[in-house]
Amino acid sequence: MRWAPGEGYFWRPAPQADGFSLKDRDVTVDVVIIGTGPGGAAVAKVLADSGVSVLLLEEGPPEERFRKNQGAVMRHHMQEGGAMVATGSTFMPIAAGRGVGGGTLINSAIAWRCPDAVLDSWTEKLDDRRYAADNMRPVYDELWEYLGIWDTLPEIAGENSHMLVRGAKALGYDGGYLARYTPRCVGCGTCFYGCATGGKASTNHNFLVEAATNGARIQADTKVKDFLMSGARVVGVVGQMFHPDTREPGGRVTVRAGKVVVACGGIGTPRLLASSSLDLGPAVGQGLHVHPGNAVFGYCKQEVNWWQGATQGAYFHPPGLPGVLPHTSSLPPEVALLSMAPLGIGAADALAMIPHLAGCLVMISDHSNGSVGAWPDGRANLSYTFLPEDIDRIKAGMVHTARAMLLGGAEWLFCAVSGVGKVSTAEELEARLATRTIQDFTLYASHPMSSCRMGKDPATSVIRPDGRAHAVEGVYLVDSSIFPTSLGVNPSITTMAMATLIGRGIAQVG
Template sequence: MIVSGRTLVADTVLEHDVVVVGTGAGGSMATRELARAGKSVIAVEEGGDHTPADFDQREDTMLPILFQDRGGRMTTDLAITVLQGRGVGGSTIHNTNLCKRAPDAILDLWTQRHGVVGCKPSDLAPVFAEVERDLSVSTIPDDAINKNNDALRRGLAALGWRGGALSHNRVGCMRSGFCELGCAYDAKQNARKVLLPEAMARGATVLSDTKVLRILHDGRRVSGVLAQTVTGKLVRIKARAVVLSASATGSAALALVSGVPDPFDQIGRGLRIHPGGAVAGVFDDAVDGWQGIPQSWECTEHLDFAEGSDKRVWITTAFAHPIGTASLMPGFGADHMRAMRLYRRMAVLTAMVHDETEGRVTASPEGKPRIAYAMEPRDRAQLARGLRAGAEILLAAGAKEVHVPAVRPLIVRNKKDLAAIDLDFARPHSVPLTAVHPMGTMRMGEDRRRSVVDSRGRHHHLAGLFVADGSLFPTSLGGPPQISVYTLARHLARHVADSVR
């Protein structure tokens, strides 16, 4: 049952075996697995419960309800927009359905360098497979590649670069192209649709419109959480275990504001975000990139997961609806509108950096996440590499010119022009950057001095506290994280269940 906090008429005390904070990929999976294990579980979600009937395919109405801070969340220096989901289902409601497993090389790195136990590729392969079955994951067929993605495909073919079709979790897709504003046709196999109904059928409760203010504990063991509904009613939930699944920013901020023991000052550190910039190629003919399935093709030519690699850029398509595009295009006023008139003929690519920069999440006194992230030169070099590669792909696909949004806008017409995209050009504040994959901040590992939770997701210093979201990742993933978040949550939920026997 989903209960909105708006319906509570008085302060309330509840009691459950486990309380899960957040209902995105990690929280919903943990909730279902705990319900399957016969535990009394409640998932608390600060946002509302929105269904396909609510999704009107308009940016101005959807961004404020589906995203944190109404779509305006930014790093503290205002350099990077950080898009994170809000509401029952979290980011799985607005994401573009990308389903890629964590690369074996990354899982090996976690094992060998970060002391993670039980998460080797062979350990997780069966769990990945189960999750992919849950979500009906399959590869986008050729006839569903839209013109924007086809530009990427053609460009890669012309250059002889590595790439291919992506896998998604969509069934009955109408190819409307509005995935990032919530699927109005209920074709997205998101956490709200796939996992929570089963969890609730097994007795789990979802409490929406209610924000967890504090984790309750005595310094040694958790005893539950204190939450507040959007109408101001306090909800105290007694529980033997608390699972943090409020994202790499939300989970860390909640742990910090709750005074969770942190003797080695690890909570909030190690933030990675996959910062990404965009390039827009202008073609002779209409691309109409907003039509059809977004992000169905990828370029992996500049992505190598080996430690110390200097190829750390993942490139895919990133077409946006009018407001997103208008925010991205450089300048303002008449010049900006002239550029916007090219909208129908534009194909847009994004270059996301598999980042090594370690940002940090702290919390305001009210518990609001503060995201500090100063991109290091080695990652700026990767960003420059990615923007150059994106522009080269679009030129190879037949673009007449490629716009590289920046404070000093750059238009690339041939390969020689690409040299202008250098380390200095690829500065935050100079190039508009967006991040949609916050990770790290509550890293797992067996070394208490370098991690926050152990390989079972258990907090090192506070009994009964677990983490099940992207905060767990010891490093950047180098690709879309939703499948890995689902998988880790499923993998670790049994340890939560064991703890409340």
């Protein structure tokens, strides 16, 4: 179904959240939820709807602290100031959002259903049909309607996306404009810095509003640090408020709850578990997938002005490369400048070229994986090891992307891989990439997941199919850390869908 923009979806101003205070706070609720991104917000709505008393605790501030510039976004709305880096095979930054709304505050809101083949593999692994394609379909349908998801309209997509669509079409590749949860999008290209127009359906404009209407409270500026236990049961959490600007510690927050739901994200959840006294078993932090990727840039005769139009508006499926997903992206000009530096183009000329640049990210569903632990100061300790086959898949995806961009209007190309330089054909790119190792790549990832997996075996998974921890009673996980495998598509909608199903289960058992 193609959604008619502007009709039917749920969008309201963000709900009130309590913020920093020097006073300690003691609360007793039925359920405490840690994290307010897709997982935490979706489960909060389901539980509050069914009459359960809910408190959400969120490390970051509410959206009103957004200053529409990259520095402020890094400081307030990226976990660990945007400086989380995995080492291992190479150096790879991994981004995750922070604040009341989690990653949806600063993401591009691209919406995908998890491919049936991936869901089928989960059914087999879990020996449980609750996430089978036919069970997920109605939940995805509900989300499509609730969030006002529709394919990016050509009139707001922008030339960056048009050229990829043109090129992919000329090659006969399957592709088009991306579906996104941006029902009131005007194509201003600022999704990464917080939606400037209220066009995005981030979770603070829907799930959290409805949860709050049904009595849920939100406590922002509060980092959960540990869990309260009674025998082998988790009975609450302890957190600390921090001033959003000075980062000075404030009051302590103690929450006693019948159930604790952890939704801190693919890095945040294992980081919290690893730094706390709660032991959820050997699989915590293992098997991290991130959808790593690189970018191909094209210089076009025509002006592209990639900051005009949807931040990420188009994609295609490269033939014969399942799990490889090129999609357009506008990027900060400084990223383009840094990538152009090795081309030997002077800064003034490079600046003048920026309006003519097109950019396309190439991400893969990774077979490689990594781990998440915690350093003594509580920051994430990330490691990731690349399998050679994944490097080859990124390279192959880049070559297909080059083909599409050249046919779409690019005159020459470059990429963030050292030693490749300027190329004019896809074959030239392929030949130069062939000798490059992973250390030559400037990689990027923003889909951390599968780091506290759902599964049957407590030795290799952290939670059961209904979201409950294997190791102790009273604690559930509902975020992107629970996927049994990598998805291959942008993960936020699947996180919402699984959290919704887990929430319904929690509401049923009471």
